Amino acid sequence: MSSPRDPSSSEQPEQARPAASHEAADESLEKVVARTTDNGVVWLTLDRPQSLGALTADQRERLIGLLADASVDPAVRAVVLTGRGRGFCAGADLRGAPGTGAERVAGDVARTLERGAQRLIAAVLDCEKPVIAAVNGVAAGLGCHLALACDLVLAAEEATFVEVFVRRGLVPDGGGAYLLPRLVGPQRAKELMFFGDSLTAADAGRLGLVNRVVPGRELAETARAWAERLASGPTRALALTKRLVNASLDTDRTAALGAEAWAQEINMTTRDAREGVTSFAERRSPAFEGR
Numbered sequence: 111m112s113s114p115r116d117p118s119s120s121e122q123p124e125q126a127r128p129a130a131s132h133e134a135a136d137e138s139l140e141k142v143v144a145r146t147t148d149n150g151v152v153w154l155t156l157d158r159p160q161s162l163g164a165l166t167a168d169q170r171e172r173l174i175g176l177l178a179d180a181s182v183d184p185a186v187r188a189v190v191l192t193g194r195g196r197g198f199c200a201g202a203d204l205r206g207a208p209g210t211g212a213e214r215v216a217g218d219v220a221r222t223l224e225r226g227a228q229r230l231i232a233a234v235l236d237c238e239k240p241v242i243a244a245v246n247g248v249a250a251g252l253g254c255h256l257a258l259a260c261d262l263v264l265a266a267e268e269a270t271f272v273e274v275f276v277r278r279g280l281v282p283d284g285g286g287a288y289l290l291p292r293l294v295g296p297q298r299a300k301e302l303m304f305f306g307d308s309l310t311a312a313d314a315g316r317l318g319l320v321n322r323v324v325p326g327r328e329l330a331e332t333a334r335a336w337a338e339r340l341a342s343g344p345t346r347a348l349a350l351t352k353r354l355v356n357a358s359l360d361t362d363r364t365a366a367l368g369a370e371a372w373a374q375e376i377n378m379t380t381r382d383a384r385e386g387v388t389s390f391a392e393r394r395s396p397a398f399e400g401r
Contacts, residue, residue: 137158139168139169139172141157142156142157142158142169143155143156143157143165143169143172143173143176144157145176147185147186148334149338149341150185150186150187150188150338150341150342150400151186151187151188151189151190151334151337151338151341152176152180152186152188152189152190152239153189153190153192154173154176154177154189154190154191154192155192155193155194156169156173156191156192156193156194156197156198156199157193157194158194158197159193159194159195159196159197160195161197161200161203162193162195162196162197162199162200162247162248162250163193163194163195163197163198163199163200163247163248163253164197164199164200164201164202164203164204164253165199165201165202165203165252165253166202166203166205167226169203170202170226170227170230173230173233174229174230174233177189177233177234177237177241178233178237180237180239181236181237181238181239182238184400184401186239187239187340187341187342187343187345187400188239188240188241188242188337188338188340188341189237189239189240189241189242189337190241190242190244190333190334190337191234191241191242191243191244191256191257191260192243192244192245192246192329192330192333193245193246193247194246195246195247196246196247196248197246197247197248197253198243198245198246198247198248198249198253198257198269199248199249199250199252199253199256199257200248200249200250200251200253201250201251201252201253201254201274202226202227202251202252223283223284227252227255227283227284227285228283228284228285230252230256230284231255231256231259231284231285231289232285234256234259234260235259235356238349238352239345239348239349240261240262240337240340240348240352241259241260241261241262242260242261242262242263242264242333242336242337242340243256243257243258243260243262243263243264244264244329244330244332244333245257245263245264245265245266245269245271245311245320246266246269246326246329247266247268247269247270248269248270248272249269249270249271249272250270250271250272250274251272251273251274251275251284252283252284254271254272254273254274254286255282255284255285255286255289256284257271258289258290258293258319259285259289261352262321262336263319263320263321264320264321264322264323264324264329264332264333264336265311265314265315265320265322265323265324265329266311266323266324266325266326266329267311267312267323267324267325267326268311268326269310269311269314269323270308270309270310270311271308271309271311271314271319272306272307272308272309273286273290273302273303273306274306275303275306276303276304276305276306277306282303286303287299287303290302290303292359293317293318293319294317294318294319298317311323341400342398343398344380344382344383344386344396344398344400345382345398345400345401346377346380346382346383346400346401347377347380347382347383350373350376350377351373353369353373354366354369354370354373357369380401381399381401382396382398382399382400382401385397385398385399386398
């Protein structure tokens with residue numbers, strides 16, 4: 111990890127910097143949060159390169175909806191979340207947000223977070239399909255947490271991860287104080303959040319925040335290979351495994367083992383479980399259907 115340095119350094123990315131004036135004012139939601147499908151894999155692309163992928167409230171809501179749709183659609187068996195240009199997601203687009211002098215009603219900020227950023231992170235964590243983050247560039251603030259909430263994280267060599275909140279005098283939100291200690295431990299999490307330094311992809315990999323770092327030109331192809339491998343797997347078993355692992359961090363041994371037993375009970379009713387056992391007995395490769 112890099113040593114602490116001045117958060118105002120110009121070489122470090124800023125969260126949700128206002129978009130350049132030449133950016134189209136009539137961006138359509140379908141374009142800036144694009145959805146494509148390929149071989150059972152849904153690709154969700156944050157296509158706002160001028161804003162480094164910063165999300166407006168409407169764009170955030172579309173992303174939440176697309177993740178929910180992918181979760182329940184039996185034709186979808188894996189999800190890839192990525193960006194275009196130099197940014198993966200620079201956090202929330204703060205244009206038009208109330209300034210520090212604006213009058214607030216008690217509870218407004220908490221409600222905004224609960225209904226917005228926290229719902230987005232929950233949509234990733236609760237998606238019943240495996241979600242891969244293919245981090246192509248800057249992942250700052252909420253964008254950093256969006257990547258870390260994914261089940262697997264691939265990063266281009268030029269990607270960076272930034273806990274930018276301290277630079278604004280803010281508390282980390284969007285699930286950061288929940289996610290980071292579980293990934294790197296409390297002391298490392300505090301270091302990242304207290305200093306707000308830009309973390310390189312290589313350092314993120316060494317800390318265990320990233321599964322694999324690849325050259326930028328190989329990011330999409332690596333994500334495709336991983337996603338298609340997941341999409342050919344036993345989808346319901348993967349969903350139950352994801353739920354077990356996520357829940358294990360917040361429960362005791364007795365509850366975890368009980369959940370495991372019932373997950374296996376439920377899973378054994380699926381076609382894929384029967385196919386897995388049959389193919390083993392017949393000494394052949396399984397052909398999973400995702401059902």
